[in-house]
Amino acid sequence: MTRLIRLNKPHGVLSQFTDKGTAGSGRPTLSGLVDVPGVYPAGRLDRDSEGLLLLTDDGRLQARIAEPKRKMEKTYLVQVEGLPDAAALTALTKGVTLKDGPARALRAKLVPEPDWLWPRNPPIRVRPSIPDCWLEVVLNEGRNRQVRRMTAAVGHPTLRLIRTQIGPWSLDDLPPGHWADADPSLARRP
Known part of the structure; x- marks a missing residue:
């Protein structure tokens, strides 16, 4: 079994x-x-x-x-530096160019910080002068550090990355x- x-x-x-x-x-x-x-x-x-x-x-x-090649969707909750505007979110879904070629999210949207979130150990770095926010990003591929490289490419480095779903799980x-x-x-x- x-x-x-x-x-x-x-x-x-x-x-x-x-x-x-x-x-x-x-x-x-x-x-x-x-x-x-x-x-x-x-x-x-x-x-x-x-x-x-x-x-x-x-x-x-x-x-x-x-x-x-199976294209199983993976959903990520991503805390990023700064506040991405509509153009940055559109760039994630239209595609950005990374060193290993183009990459695009199926979906990317701003979401509120989840109330179920556990504390991270060690905590992320906090810079009082720079705000942060949360995104939900869905991919159907998974290259090395892809989400982090994509958010950096649109000017919003990833501070914390949590995968919440793989296909139906x-x-x-x-x-x-x-x-x-x-x-x-x-x-x-x-």
């Missing part, structure tokens, strides 16, 4: 089970959060990003979720560092 797990990955945790970085770096990994043999991440979430990460023991399901009320089983059959739905 296929196993699929929803994990709320905390900031600072690598989205892999072993740290292949500098010897003795001691960076936290998924092994400190998920003690389920045989599951592997379906996709990645940067070390400095938080939120939904899916893990499975089924290679076909892993590919269906993670492969760019969402973070819901899962606390940081916790996991729960998910329904793998949802991957078959259109």
Whole structure:
């Protein structure tokens, strides 16, 4: 039977089970959060990003979720520096040029700071003279640090990034560092 797990990955945790970085770096990994043999991440979430990460023991399901050609939508809650205007939001959806080519969001909009948001450890840097706000950004691709590079390209660097949904699976009320089983059959739905 296929196993699929929803994990709320905390900031600072690598989205892999072993740290292949500098010897003795001691960076936290998924092994400190998920003690389920045989599951592997379906996709990645940067070390400095938080939120939904899916893990499975089924290679076909892993590919269906993670492969760019599948175009599975991913929703991000993004705290950015400054207050993006309509032109900046339009640029995100029309497309921006990054070093590795054009990138565009399916949707990007201003949203209020969610009331369910947990504190980040460490907290983001706060500069009293520069306001910040929250965006909801939806992509159907996932290149390295893509959301961060896109918001920077429109003049609003990302301060905090939380993935809230991958396809039909969402973070819901899962606390940081916790996991729960998910329904793998949802991957078959259109």
